[in-house]
Amino acid sequence: MTISNETKVGALTSIAIVLLILGFNFLKGKSFSNHKTQYYAIFDNIKGLANSNPVMINGKQVGTVFSTDGGLDMRKITVTLNMSLPVNIPANSVAFVTSSPLGNTALEIKLGDSTKFYRDGDTILTKKGGGMLDAVLEKVDPVLFQVSNSLRDLDSILISANSLFDPNTKSNIRNMIDNLNHTTASLSISSASLQTLLNTQTGALAKTLNNVGSFTETLAKNNDKMTGIITNVEKTTATFSKLDLENTLTTLNGTISNLKTTIGKINSDTGTLGLLMNDKKLYNNLTASTNKLNLLLDDLRLHPKRYINISVFGKKEKEGPLMVPLPDTVNAPYIKQ
Structure with missing residues (x-):
């Protein structure tokens, strides 16, 4: 069977078109395998990062940028990464955008030291990249490059802290x-x-200390007098200690006991003094005697001739004796029985 030239040209053209499409998709970062590992990274500024740009780890390409999407407000740009090599990326790894002096932009992943790893579909932590100047600076002076990164991180922290307030x-x-x-x-x-308080010349504390010093000086000058006073007090206490206080207290207790006994007898109805104070009959007899004495004195005052008869002619009183004292005896009233 003979194949015509037209068929050969058409087959070659179809193969070229397929290869062209596959190469274009490969350059765009699309994977031809059914299974692909994807990660995401969110940036404020991707600095010209485009589809099919390489994803680098320690200088080796491990994947490509599949897409970049900033939405309608373009404040946060999400970058999708397709990994062409199976790589374990620690969970504290950081992604950032780098630019070479030739103008090639790539996404660099700096590996962390965590024992946990990102899984398919996770979002990798990001930080701002330094650009070409930082790349040159890193090559020329690594110490100055580290200082610049530290200042940049400090600035980010201050901006974040300012936004929190x-x-x-x-x-x-x-x-x-x-x-x-x-x-x-x-x-x-x-x-x-x-x-001012502690001033050694005019301070209140200095004056107080001066007064205390004067007082102690006065005590020192009168030390002999104070010694004499203390000696006299010691002698007095010694004299008191020599007194027979125990016998004195015993005698006093006996006297008090006798006094209690006497008062008890007075309050009782036994004995002469007790009968005088507690027997009502004696009171009644004394009252009756007083009434009779008052009656006798009134009768003597009103009828003296009845008791003293000095009449020459022997005239006798016709009135009988008083039976009741007169009402004018104010100072010695008659007490009815």
């Missing part, structure tokens, strides 16, 4: 600083007052 928080911090200033001013005033 809302106006109320900033106002509170400002008020706190003002209060701290007032506190330091008060401390300054207090320290000045304390310095």
Whole structure:
């Protein structure tokens, strides 16, 4: 069977078109295998990173950039990575965009030291890349490059911290600083007052110490007098200690016991004094005798001739004796029985 030239040309053209499409897709970072490992990275600025740009780890390409998508606001750009080699990427690894002096842009992954690894579909941590100048600086002066990275990280931290503070928080911090200033001013005033207090010439503490010094000096001058006073007190206490206080207290207790016995007898109805104080009959007899004495005195005052008769002619009183005292006996009233 003879194949015509037209058929050969058509077959070669079809094969060329297929190879062209496959090569174009390969350059775009698309994988031809059914299984592919994809990671994601989110950047604020991808610095010209495009599809099919290489993904590098320690200078070796391990994948390509599949797509970049910033959405409608373009504030955060999500980069999709297709991995062409099976690589274990630690979970604390960081991705950043690098540029070479020739203008080639790539995505670099700096491996971490974690024992856990990213899985298919995870998002890798990112940081800002330095660009061509940082690449040159890293080659020329690695120490200065590390300092530059540290300053950049510090700037990012300060920006993040500033974004965390809302106006109320900033106002509170400002008020706190003002209060701290007032506190330091008060401390300054207090320290000045304390310095005045501790002044060796005019301070209150110095005057107090001077008074204490004068007092102790006076005590030192009167040391002999104080010694004499203490000696007299010791002699007095010794004299008191020699007194027979025990016998005195025993005698006093006996006297008190006798006095209690006497008072008990007085309060009882036994004995002469007890009968005089407690027997009601004696009181009644004394009252009756007093009434009879008052009656006799009134009768004697009103009828003296009845008791003293000095009449020459012998005239006798016709009135009988008084039976009741007169009502004018105010100072000695008659007590009815």
